[in-house]
Structures are given as structure tokens and as C-alpha cells.
Amino acid sequence: MRYLPHSEHERADMLAVIGARTAEDLFARVPAHALLREPVNLPRHAPEFLVEARMKALAGRNHAAGDGPFFIGAGAYRHHVPASVDHLIQRSEWLTAYTPYQPEVSQGTLQMLFEFQTQVAHLTGMEVANASMYDGSTATAEAVLMARRLTRRNRIILSGGLHPHYRDVVRTYLGDGPDLVCLPPSPEGQGDILNRIDAETAAIVVQTPDFYGHLRDLRAAADAAHAAGALLIVVVTEVVSLGLIEAPGALGADIVVCEGQSIGNSLNFGGPYVGLMATRKEFIRQMPGRLCGETVDADGNRGFVLTLSTREQHIRREKATSNICTNSGLCALAFSIHMSLLGEAGLKKLARLNHHNAVKLARMLGTVPGVELLNKSFFNEMTIRLPVPAAPVVEMLAKAEVLAGLPVSRLEPDNPACENLIVLAATELTTDDDIAMLAECLHAALAEDVQ
Amino acid sequence: MSMNNQGRPTGVGTAVPAGTSDFTSTSGSSLLPNEPLLFEIGDREHSGVDLPDVAIDGSFLGGFERKSEIDLAGLTEPETLRHYVRLSRLNYSIDSGMYPLGSCTMKHNPRLNEKMARLAGFADIHPLQPVSTVQGALALMDELAHWLMTLTNTAAVCLTPKAGAHGEMAGMMAIKAAQEAAGQGHRKIVLVPESAHGTNPATAAFLGYSVKAVPARDDGTVDVEAVKAALSPDVAAIMLTNPNTCGLFEPEVIDIAAAVHEAGAFFYCDGANFNAIMGVVRPGDLGIDAMHINLHKTFSTPHGGGGPGAGPVVLSAALAPFAPVPFVRKGEGQLALVEHAEGQHLGRITAFNGQMGMYVRALIYMLSHGGDGLAQAAKDAVLNANYIKARLERVFSVPFPGQPCMHEALFDDSFLEGTGVSTLDFAKALIDEGFHPMTMYFPLVVHGAMLVEPTESESKQTLDRFCDVMLELATDARAGNVARFTSAPLNAPRRRLDETRAARSPVLKWERQEPLPEAAE
Numbered sequence: 001m002r003y004l005p006h007s008e009h010e011r012a013d014m015l016a017v018i019g020a021r022t023a024e025d026l027f028a029r030v031p032a033h034a035l036l037r038e039p040v041n042l043p044r045h046a047p048e049f050l051v052e053a054r055m056k057a058l059a060g061r062n063h064a065a066g067d068g069p070f071f072i073g074a075g076a077y078r079h080h081v082p083a084s085v086d087h088l089i090q091r092s093e094w095l096t097a098y099t100p101y102q103p104e105v106s107q108g109t110l111q112m113l114f115e116f117q118t119q120v121a122h123l124t125g126m127e128v129a130n131a132s133m134y135d136g137s138t139a140t141a142e143a144v145l146m147a148r149r150l151t152r153r154n155r156i157i158l159s160g161g162l163h164p165h166y167r168d169v170v171r172t173y174l175g176d177g178p179d180l181v182c183l184p185p186s187p188e189g190q191g192d193i194l195n196r197i198d199a200e201t202a203a204i205v206v207q208t209p210d211f212y213g214h215l216r217d218l219r220a221a222a223d224a225a226h227a228a229g230a231l232l233i234v235v236v237t238e239v240v241s242l243g244l245i246e247a248p249g250a251l252g253a254d255i256v257v258c259e260g261q262s263i264g265n266s267l268n269f270g271g272p273y274v275g276l277m278a279t280r281k282e283f284i285r286q287m288p289g290r291l292c293g294e295t296v297d298a299d300g301n302r303g304f305v306l307t308l309s310t311r312e313q314h315i316r317r318e319k320a321t322s323n324i325c326t327n328s329g330l331c332a333l334a335f336s337i338h339m340s341l342l343g344e345a346g347l348k349k350l351a352r353l354n355h356h357n358a359v360k361l362a363r364m365l366g367t368v369p370g371v372e373l374l375n376k377s378f379f380n381e382m383t384i385r386l387p388v389p390a391a392p393v394v395e396m397l398a399k400a401e402v403l404a405g406l407p408v409s410r411l412e413p414d415n416p417a418c419e420n421l422i423v424l425a426a427t428e429l430t431t432d433d434d435i436a437m438l439a440e441c442l443h444a445a446l447a448e449d450v451q
Numbered sequence: 452m453s454m455n456n457q458g459r460p461t462g463v464g465t466a467v468p469a470g471t472s473d474f475t476s477t478s479g480s481s482l483l484p485n486e487p488l489l490f491e492i493g494d495r496e497h498s499g500v501d502l503p504d505v506a507i508d509g510s511f512l513g514g515f516e517r518k519s520e521i522d523l524a525g526l527t528e529p530e531t532l533r534h535y536v537r538l539s540r541l542n543y544s545i546d547s548g549m550y551p552l553g554s555c556t557m558k559h560n561p562r563l564n565e566k567m568a569r570l571a572g573f574a575d576i577h578p579l580q581p582v583s584t585v586q587g588a589l590a591l592m593d594e595l596a597h598w599l600m601t602l603t604n605t606a607a608v609c610l611t612p613k614a615g616a617h618g619e620m621a622g623m624m625a626i627k628a629a630q631e632a633a634g635q636g637h638r639k640i641v642l643v644p645e646s647a648h649g650t651n652p653a654t655a656a657f658l659g660y661s662v663k664a665v666p667a668r669d670d671g672t673v674d675v676e677a678v679k680a681a682l683s684p685d686v687a688a689i690m691l692t693n694p695n696t697c698g699l700f701e702p703e704v705i706d707i708a709a710a711v712h713e714a715g716a717f718f719y720c721d722g723a724n725f726n727a728i729m730g731v732v733r734p735g736d737l738g739i740d741a742m743h744i745n746l747h748k749t750f751s752t753p754h755g756g757g758g759p760g761a762g763p764v765v766l767s768a769a770l771a772p773f774a775p776v777p778f779v780r781k782g783e784g785q786l787a788l789v790e791h792a793e794g795q796h797l798g799r800i801t802a803f804n805g806q807m808g809m810y811v812r813a814l815i816y817m818l819s820h821g822g823d824g825l826a827q828a829a830k831d832a833v834l835n836a837n838y839i840k841a842r843l844e845r846v847f848s849v850p851f852p853g854q855p856c857m858h859e860a861l862f863d864d865s866f867l868e869g870t871g872v873s874t875l876d877f878a879k880a881l882i883d884e885g886f887h888p889m890t891m892y893f894p895l896v897v898h899g900a901m902l903v904e905p906t907e908s909e910s911k912q913t914l915d916r917f918c919d920v921m922l923e924l925a926t927d928a929r930a931g932n933v934a935r936f937t938s939a940p941l942n943a944p945r946r947r948l949d950e951t952r953a954a955r956s957p958v959l960k961w962e963r964q965e966p967l968p969e970a971a972e
Contacts, residue, residue, distance in 0.1 A: 001824045003559050004831055005910035014834055014911060018841040018855075023830045026837055026855045027731065029700040034736050042601055042822030048563055051818045055811070059572025061587030063580065072577045075802055082500055084528055086569070089755075092546035093539035096560045099757045101552070102888055103950075104879070104943040107541035109756035115489045118960040122522045128959045134613035134759070137802035165802040172624070172775065172798040208515075215515045243521070245512065250519040259802075269588050270578030270803025271613065272759035284957065290757065295953035298938075298946035301485070307953040313616070313653035314893075318662045323616045323653035330755025337535055340489055341499035343525015349502040355512070356505040377513030398581040406579050413791060428502070 001045055065267060068401040069434035071361075073381045073425025074211065074411075075136070075163050075237040076270065077262045079350075080429055085264050085337045089330055099326070103305045104297070109329065110304035113292035116336040123242050123339075124256040125249025126278035130289040131306075132332040133275030133324070136259025137166045140205065140235050141173040142288045142322055143255045143277065147203035147231045149286045149321070154179040155200040159193045160186030161210025163237055164411040170205070185412055187383050187421055188374050189214035194224040201228055203254075207235040208245070212374065212423060213381035215245065222252025231255065239263055239276070240427075241379040243351030255279045264338030265331050274331035285311060288322035350428060354380040357426040357435075364439045365424075370446045374421075381425040383408070386446065390422045393445050402441045486537045490961045493524025499531050522963070541944040542756070543887050549913055553859040553890035553902025554648070554696060556726055556748035561819065564752065564812035573811050578803035582788050588807065589786035593779045595814045599744060599765055602825070603725075604735030607771035609778065610763045611805030615723060616650040618743025618762025619690075621800050623658050625741060625766060625773040626688050626717045632773070632795055635715065638687035644673050646697055646894040648721055651690040660687060667896060671697040671851035671861075675706040682714040692721035693737070694728065694857035696894040697850070698836065698902065708738025717741065717770070725749045726906075727833055727858035730826030740767040746806075750813035761809035775800045831907035832858035835914060839903055842918040846925045850897045858906070864899025872928040874899040876936035883935075883942045884920045 006014075011023070020026055027035060046054075065078045072078075089095065093108060100106030100113075113131040120129035133139035144156050156174065158167050160183040167182055174180050179200075183193060189212065193204055204225050208216040218234060225232040234248040236258040248256045258276040261267075265274060279287055285308065293307035313320040342350060358380040365371050365384055372385040386393060390407035397404040405424035412418040426435075510516070526534060543550070550557035568574065576585055596608045609625075612618035623641075630638055641655035644665045652662045665681050668674045678689065689711050693701045701707065708718045720734055720742040726749040728734075734742050746752050746761040754760075766774055775797040777790045792798045820828060833855075840849060840860040847862040864874040878888035878901075890902040905914055927935060940946065 001820065001827060003561065003820070003908055004824070004827060005908065006831060006834075010911045011831075011834060014838045018834075018837045020837070020855070023834055026830075026833045027700070029702045029854055030728075030732055031702065031705055034705065034732055036731060036733065036826075039826060040601055040730050040733075040822040042598060042825075043818065045821030045824040046818055048819070051815055052563065052567065054818065055567040055815060056570065056572075058587040058591050059567075059570040061590065062572040062576050063584035064571035064575040065577055065580075066571060066575050070577075072579055074579050076578055078575070078577065082528075084499070084532055088532065088535045088539075090565060091536065091539045093542040093544045094535075095544070095565070095753045095755060096546045096557075097542045097544040097756045098550065098552060098555055098557055098754045101890075102543070102878070102882065103948045104940050104945045105541075105543035105882055105887065106756075107944045108538040109542055111486065111488070111538055111541070112535075112756075114960070118490060119523060121960050125519055131757075134617060135801060135803075138613065138617070138800070163802065165799060168799040169801060172800055215513045217515075242517070244517055245515050246517045247519050247521070266574040266808075267577050268574055269576045269585065269807035271801070271806040272761075272808050273803075274759075284959070291957070291959055293953040294958040295949045297948045301945060303945040303948045305948050305950050305953045307950065307957060307959075310954075313649040315649070316653075317649045318652035318656035320649070320653040320656075323620060323650050323657045324614075325616045325648075325650050325653075326614045326758040326760050328755075328759045329757030330753070331759055333535075333756065336489075337531060339523065340493065340526045340534070341528065341531050342523075343493060343498045344495040344521050344523040346498035346500045346502060346525055347521065347523060349498075349504055350500075352507060353502055353505055355510070356507050359508055359511060362511070375511070377515070378511050395581055395583070398584055403577070403580055403584070410579065410790070 069437045070403045071405045071424040071426065071438060072403055074406040074423050075165065075259060076267055077238055077425060077427055078267055078429055079262050079427050081264055081266060082338065082341055085334050088337055089334050094330065094333055100306060103303065107303060110292050112333055112336055114294060114304050116332045117292060119336060119339050120276045121278050124278040125247025126256055127281040128284050129276065129278035130287055131292050132327040133277050133289055134328060135271065135273040135275045136237055136257060137169040139257040139275030139277050140166045141170045143233045143257045144170055144174065144203060144205065146255060146286050146288060147233060150283060151202040151231060153200055153202035155181065156202055157181040157193055157196050157204045158183060159206045160184050160191050161212060161214060161216060162205055162207045162235060163211045166235060185415055185418055187212045187418065194221065197224055197228045197230055199228060201230040203231040203233050205233045205235060207237065209238060209241055209379045209381060212383040213378040214375055215377040215379065218248055218251035218253060238380065240351050240354055243347040244355055245379060260335045264334035272328060272331050274328040274335055284308065286321060288324055290327045353428045354426065357428065357430045358382065361424065361426040361430065361435050364435045368439050368443050371442065380427060381423060383421055383423050386420045389419050394422065396445050397441050400441050402438055404438060404442065486534065488961055489534060490524045492530065492534065493526050495523065495525065497525040497527055499526055499528040548885055548887065549909055549917055550887040551889045551903045551905050552887065553904040554723060555890065556904060556906060558751055558906035559908035560751055560753045561816065564815045567815055568808050568811045573807065583785065586785055589779045589788060591814060592810060593786060595810050598817050599763060602729055602733065603742065603765045604733035605765040606768040607766040607774055608763055609766065609774040610810065611775060611801055612743065612762040612764055613801055613806060614758065614760035615743050615745040615762040616654065617800065618764040619650055619654040620657065621775055622719055622741035622743055622764040623654055624797055625770045626719065627658055628773040628795065628797055629770055630687055638685055640686045642681050642686060642689040644691060646695060646896045647690060647692055648696060648723060651721055655690065670854065671699050672701050673707065675703040675710055678707050679710050682710060682716065686714060686716045688717040688719050690719045690721060692723060694724045698856040698859040698861045699851060699854065700857055704737045723748065724858065727829055729829045730822055731829050740770055746809050746813040750816040752809045752812040759806060759809065761806035773797055777804055828907040835905040835907065835909055836860045838914055839905055839918060843921055846922055859902055859904035861897060862901045863897050864901065866925055867928060870928045871933045872936040874901065876939065877924065877928065879939035879947065880924055880936045882940040886917060886920065
């Protein structure tokens with residue numbers, strides 16, 4: 001038991017100080033018949049080398065994204081994470097610290113969060129940002145609830161271009177009902193969300209680039225929402241796009257939520273990720289999540305503390321703005337370090353590189369007979385329509401070790417209009433060889449399928 | 452090239468350029484008192500990554516190109532390392548010393564967990580890859596689920612909640628869904644003991660319930676008669692923490708569960724303190740219907756300055772059909788991932804598959820300890836807390852005496868009465884002695900509460916040193932040495948911080964003090 005420090009002798013000495021006969025005496029308040037007499041039916045403790053071997057065996061049964069050509073995006077993106085990011089977040093003082101409840105000995109985490117909030121506010125073009133949320137999808141659900149509190153209206157309209165998983169999360173949080181309007185999927189970038197806004201509408205939720213890769217006109221959405229007294233919530237699942245695309249805040253967004261995984265965080269099979277949330281200054285008291293603020297110490301030195309906590313569950317209990325009592329501290333740190341490494345110049349270059357590779361991907365896909373590209377605009381992600389159902393084709397390519405993208409039917413199984421669609425992404429890691437291999441395999445698969 | 456650090460600092464105090472920070476050591480601490488903000492040392496043209504500058508062959512941005520400036524500061528790689536290493540040195544962490552935060556469970560974080568979580572087969576897999584290409588990940592989730600269900604004796608587990616509070620939400624949603632399916636949707640009241648974590652009432656209210664407080668007895672535990680008195684046909688559930696936030700095991704928990712079930716309600720257990728009983732008591736045997744397990748506390752995944760956490764929720768057979776998706780199911784030949792709500796299942800509470808990175812770490816902690824070691828860890832955590840209680844209770848009064856505590860020892864501040872030293876002052880003085888303070892002022896039901904949780908990974912030597920310091924401080928406070936406490940901390944990167952000022956006039960981001968220089972491009 002390499003993590004437990006006591007010898008049997010020490011245990012006996014401590015029990016003597018306590019005045020107990022055995023360790024079991026300390027569980028005297030547990031009803032006797034509920035106390036386990038036999039060990040649980042689970043394996044016994046194991047040495048480090050055996051645990052390591054077991055985990056390597058499990059990891060070895062997965063095909064890693066870096067093992068071959070890879071084009072899956074759809075809300076989680078494979079980007080390069082500089083070595084110094086992972087090195088720094090593994091420093092004990094970051095990794096094994098807790099919530100900064102004692103600010104005098106937590107200035108590292110607090111200053112980092114203040115810098116993170118500044119980066120997120122600048123990136124989104126908003127006035128204030130919080131110290132992070134669980135992920136982009138839960139941040140979206142929280143933004144919707146925040147809009148209801150702000151407008152004292154109930155109706156929420158979700159664009160057909162919103163990531164289907166995000167739509168599903170909002171639906172679980174809000175429950176099905178007439179006040180939640182989920183527009184049908186819009187793979188060709190179509191949508192009538194602006195015509196749906198009425199005097200009952202609290203907010204419309206628009207994603208850009210949307211799930212199918214199309215860039216959406218936020219200015220028009222903001223104007224239409226504001227004319228009806230509603231708010232515009234903008235969702236960004238690929239934050240790298242903000243290096244090249246206009247900031248939502250500059251186009252009239254009221255609340256911006258993003259999945260921040262792309263910067264500094266690995267794919268991790270879906271988590272842990274880091275949700276970003278930014279808004280206008282006047283809305284901060286309705287914003288959920290932690291906030292870090294600047295102040296001074298007794299000597300007049302600048303310092304940082306968690307602040308405005310009267311919005312939070314540990315003060316307001318059942319009147320809190322949400323039940324959230326944590327943030328994604330370490331993932332926010334990874335985001336902030338990677339963003340510092342990139343800087344303004346680096347982020348712009350990275351975004352251009354992503355778009356550059358996506359343009360090459362789009363051009364190559366256009367040469368494959370039977371493949372129809374649905375996008376007129378895109379950043380690093382696009383949708384194609386095949387003449388046949390997409391899922392078996394993707395599965396066939398996976399057998400050839402080419403992970404070709406997401407068959408939309410996996411997320412929209414009940415929608416026949418999505419059956420032949422694949423959403424594909426390119427990033428800076430996508431090579432010309434990868435693209436050529438994809439085109440070749442797709443060509444072969446379609447030829448085989450058509451016969 | 453513009454240097455942003457030429458501008459004025461953002462607040463009171465002196466920001467200095469990187470490399471010339473004052474190095475003030477007041478007590479042998481090697482912490483740096485001043486590290487400038489990233490925005491004061493960075494530059495919009497500096498970058499620590501080398502990327503090709505490509506010419507895009509025709510743009511597909513549809514006219515949405517960015518025209519506004521971003522205003523991000525960049526650092527070169529060496530500058531980045533220094534900035535974040537320096538900042539890191541302003542933090543206390545479990546690897547630097549004892550962190551006896553009650554209810555937070557700060558125990559050793561094994562590095563094997565970190566090493567394994569970074570294997571490409573775990574870190575570099577996409578949540579939407581074909582299921583045939585992630586069978587190892589699904590097997591890991593299945594194995595973790597098996598451990599959690601075995602340790603709790605429950606029928607099902609939903610792994611996806613992103614934190615303990617998210618797990619509470621998922622568990623209470625399952626209860627709500629089960630009652631609606633049974634035509635019991637009129638049940639709108641949730642009983643919550645006064646001593647509960649703030650997330651319990653917040654979660655209940657978040658889901659549209661009204662919260663009714665249940666009082667505790669003089670011994671700090673909940674009386675089954677008090678629960679019976681509060682029960683009615685409108686009650687949906689009770690949310691009870693066991694062991695509770697006073698560090699005590701609820702002795703009538705089985706009777707409480709029976710009374711709650713008799714009234715047609717469900718028993719939600721806040722599992723934040725599960726590490727006190729893992730391998731020793733199975734919550735399912737106590738009659739719980741749902742309980743979240745904070746993987747980061749119980750099975751030691753690093754807290755990372757506030758997260759990420761992971762809060763899987765175990766469910767009884769009655770609630771199993773209402774678990775959120777996705778979950779792993781054994782199929783023919785391979786494991787399947789059920790991604791869409793079928794029948795009564797709740798939908799999705801997060802976009803993808805939950806905190807895979809945390810699943811890896813938690814399972815490694817389980818395999819390393821084994822079922823036998825987890826039970827020993829729980830017993831040692833309880834032993835350590837009772838040892839601290841025994842050594843301190845002649846000076847620090849115990850609000851609920853005469854019973855062993857579980858993995859955390861609760862004291863009140865009556866020993867400070869008349870000294871002019873507040874509980875907060877006492878906590879800050881502990882910092883000067885090299886310890887992170889315990890949890891202060893929680894639970895709310897005890898005046899000036901001090902909740903000490905040593906965890907199982909602290910040695911007897913460390914516990915003795917902690918107790919010696921606590922007793923010495925108490926003696927000094929009673930001797931009238933008030934200044935030592937009110938001026939504390941002196942040996943920390945910062946003196947006492949003005950939290951009122953931060954809340955009254957919030958400054959939540961760095962503001963540029965001079966006009967943005969012309970863009971370089």
C-alpha cells in the first residue's frame with residue numbers, strides 16, 4: 001500500500017491516544033449489520049508496474065487520432081499542444097492545488113484566472129468573462145438560463161446549426177416544452193431563426209462556424225433579436241476560428257460561450273474540456289461560475305481574489321444563479337498558457353493555417369466523383385453529401401485506418417435528411433498526404449458501394 | 452515594436468518587468484511576491500510557437516473576416532516558462548504541505564495517474580471516433596463502472612457528470628424523471644438538512660423544487676422523527692450527506708431511508724464524503740437511491756486549482772432506467788456506446804462522454820489500492836481525524852462530543868472567546884506556520900466552525916506537527932498576543948487581501964492604459 005504512511009505500530013499508538021481498542025471502534029455509529037464483514041469483491045492492491053501494464057493494454061486497444069489520417073471535428077478538435085504547456089500544468093503547485101479559498105497563498109492560480117478572463121474577453125470581443133465552465137455544451141445551457149433571468153422571458157430558440165449534442169444538453173436542462181424551440185438541422189446553412197423571434201423570446205442561440213461548418217451572420221441575428229427585446233447567445237465550438245473571424249462581441253452578441261478545448265487541451269475522448277463564457281459588464285451579477293477580481297493587500301500590493309460570490313451556491317444556496325461550485329481550473333490554465341505562447345500573431349497564423357488546410361481539403365473533396373460539398377463558407381470544417389448512407393462508408397474507411405469525419409446520422413439518427421452527410425475538419429496537423437489518402441479511399445469506397 | 456510593459460500597472464502596487472521581480476524572503480519561503488501580468492510583459496508580436504505563414508488560396512470566410520483587434524499578449528517560450536513557473540510558486544499545494552480542508556479531501560495525487568492519462572490511446576482519441584476504434588476506452592469506462600457499483604452496491608452508474616454538483620443535478624433529474632413517469636410529478640418539495648453543502652439546495656432549486664430544511668439534533672445528526680415530521684405526499688426526495696458535513700455518520704440513516712421510501716420519496720445521498728467509508732460500508736445497503744461520487748476527492752484526481760472534477764452518480768434499480776446518456780453496454784463481440792435516450796432514459800447532460808481523463812486516473816487509484824487498500828485508506832482517514840480530535844479536544848471544543856468522528860474533525864471557535872482573535876485571524880496565522888488552513892465557517896450550523904480533514908495520506912509525524920502548531924497558536928491567542936493573528940499572514944506571497952473592495956468595484960480583467968498601437972500588418 002504505497003500511498004498509506006502508517007505502520008501497524010503507529011496505528012496502535014494513535015488508537016491508544018484516541019482511547020479506542022480497534023479501528024472498528026471508530027465506526028461504532030454505523031449500524032452493525034451495514035458494516036462489511038468481508039472485503040468487497042474486487043481485486044487486491046497491485047504494484048505500479050502491473051497497473052501500468054494494464055493501463056497500457058487498455059490504451060493500446062484504441063486507435064489514436066495521431067495514428068493515421070484524421071478528419072473528425074464536430075465540437076472537439078485535434079490541434080498541436082506545445083510541449084511547454086503540458087510541462088507547466090504538471091508542476092505540483094498548479095496540479096495539486098485546490099480552489100483558491102485562501103487567496104494569500106493562491107495568488108498563482110488567481111492571477112492566472114485573471115489573465116484567462118482577460119484573454120477570453122478580448123478573444124470574444126466582450127467586456128467580461130468568467131473563470132471557466134465545465135465545457136461548451138453546459139456553458140450553453142447555463143447561458144440560456146442566464147438569458148431567462150435577464151429578460152424575465154421564457155422562450156429560447158435554438159438554431160438548426162447548433163451542435164446536436166449542445167441542443168440535447170439544453171433540452172435536458174430545460175425540459176421539453178413549448179418554450180424551447182429547436183429548429184430542424186440546417187446542413188446547407190439555411191435557417192429561419194430570425195423570423196421566429198417574438199415578444200416572448202428570451203434569447204436565440206446561434207453557433208458560428210455552425211455544426212455543418214457554415215459561418216453565420218451574427219450582425220443580422222443580433223439586430224433581429226434586439227429589435228424584439230431578446231438576447232443573442234453566440235456559441236463557438238472551435239475557438240481557433242476567432243483568430244480569423246470577427247469577434248461575436250463586435251457584432252452585437254450579448255452572451256458568448258465557447259468550447260476552449262482547441263487551445264492547450266487534448267481530445268481526451270470528450271473531457272475534461274473547458275467552457276468559456278463572456279458577456280456584457282451589466283450582466284455579471286447574473287453570470288454563473290467563478291469570477292476572479294483584482295484588489296490590494298494590507299501593504300497596498302496588487303493581488304487577486306475570487307469575487308462576487310454572493311451569486312454562488314455557497315452563499316445564496318437555493319437562490320444561487322446556478323449550482324456550479326467549481327471551474328475547469330487546470331484546463332483554463334492550459335488554455336491560458338497556450339494562448340500566451342501563441343499571442344496575437346501566433347493565433348492569427350494558426351487560424352490561417354487551419355483555414356488554408358481546410359481549403360485544400362475542400363478542393364480535393366471536390367474532385368471525388370459523387371461527393372457534394374455543401375458549404376459556400378467555412379473556417380476549418382465542412383459538410384459533404386454522398387450518394388449513399390455515410391455511416392457504412394466511414395466505417396469502411398476506419399478499417400483502412402482513415403478516420404474520415406463524422407457521419408451526421410450518428411447524432412441525428414431519426415433524420416433521413418442527414419443520412420448521407422459527413423462533417424469533416426482539417427487543422428494545422430492535417431497534411432497533404434492525409435488529404436490525398438482520404439480522397440483516394442473515399443473514391444474507392446464510393447466506387448465499390450455504387451457497384 | 453511596442454512594449455506593453457511600459458504602460459502603467461493596472462492597480463495599486465508596483466508591477467515590475469520580468470526578470471527584475473523583487474525577491475523578498477520573509478521566513479525562508481522562496482515565493483516571489485510580484486510577478487507582472489502577462490499583459491504587462493507580453494507583446495502582440497511575440498510568439499512562442501513557430502508556425503508557417505501561409506497565403507490562402509481564395510478565402511471561404513464569406514465576408515466574416517476579423518476586422519477588430521484581438522489585443523492578446525504573446526510570450527516567447529522561455530518567457531512563458533518563467534511567467535508560469537513564477538506564478539506557480541505563489542500557490543500552496545498538496546505536494547508542498549498538509550492541506551486539511553474539510554469536505555474538500557486533499558490527499559496525495561500519484562504521478563502514475565498523470566503518466567498514464569497522457570498515453571495517446573487515452574489523451575489523443577476523439578469522442579466521436581467510430582466505436583470500433585475506441586474499444587479500450589469503453590472497456591475502461593465499463594471497469595470503472597464495475598468498481599463504483601461494487602463499492603456502493605447499486606444497480607447502475609452514470610459516469611458523465613463533469614463535477615460533484617453536476618452529478619447531483621443528474622441524480623436529482625433522474626429522480627424527477629422517475630416520479631413524472633410514475634404520475635408523481637406533483638411532488639415539489641426536497642428536504643435538505645441545514646448542515647448540507649450549498650450545492651444541495653442550489654441543485655434542488657435549479658430543478659424547480661422548493662427546499663425545506665430539516666433540523667439536526669443536539670448531537671449533530673438528523674433524527675428520523677424530524678424527517679418523518681417533514682415528509683408529506685408532496686415531498687420528492689431528501690438530500691442527505693453521509694457521513695455528514697459535521698464529520699459524523701448518520702446513525703439512523705437506514706430508518707431515514709425506510710421512512711422516505713414509505714412516503715413515496717427518494718433518498719439522494721451527497722457522496723462528497725464517500726472516502727470515509729469506501730470498502731467499509733456500501734451506501735446501497737443503507738437504502739440510498741442515488742449518490743454522486745467526487746472522483747477527484749475519493750479516488751484522487753488532481754484538483755488543479757479548482758477543477759476539472761468528475762462526479763459520476765450511482766443509481767438504484769428504480770432509477771437506473773432514468774440515467775442520462777451516453778453509457779457503455781456490452782454488445783456482441785464488442786462494447787457499444789448508447790448515445791441516444793431510449794424509453795425513459797434522460798437525454799444528455801454534457802456534449803460528449805464525460806471526464807475520460809479523470810476516469811483513467813480514478814481507475815488507476817483503485818487498481819493501485821485494490822478493494823483491500825481502499826478499505827484501509829478509509830480506516831486510516833478516520834483514524835487520522837480521530838487522532839487530531841483526541842489531541843486537540845481539550846483546547847479546541849468539539850461541538851458534538853461523545854462520539855467518534857469520521858474522516859474529518861469539527862471544532863468551534865469558543866476557545867477564542869474574549870481574545871480579540873477571530874476564526875479567520877487564526878486561519879491566517881496557520882499560514883505563517885506553513886499549513887494551509889482548514890475549512891472555516893462551514894458547516895454553517897456551527898458558530899466559527901473549523902473543519903479539519905487530514906486524509907489518509909498524512910503521516911503521524913505530520914499530524915503531530917500540525918497538532919503542536921494548533922495548540923501553540925491557541926495558547927498564544929489566549930495569552931493576548933493578538934497582533935500575531937490580526938497581522939497574519941506575514942510569510943505569504945500577499946498580506947491580507949481586501950475582498951470587500953474587490954466586490955464593491957469589480958475589476959475582472961486587465962485594462963489597457965494607453966491607446967492600442969497601430970496593427971503591425
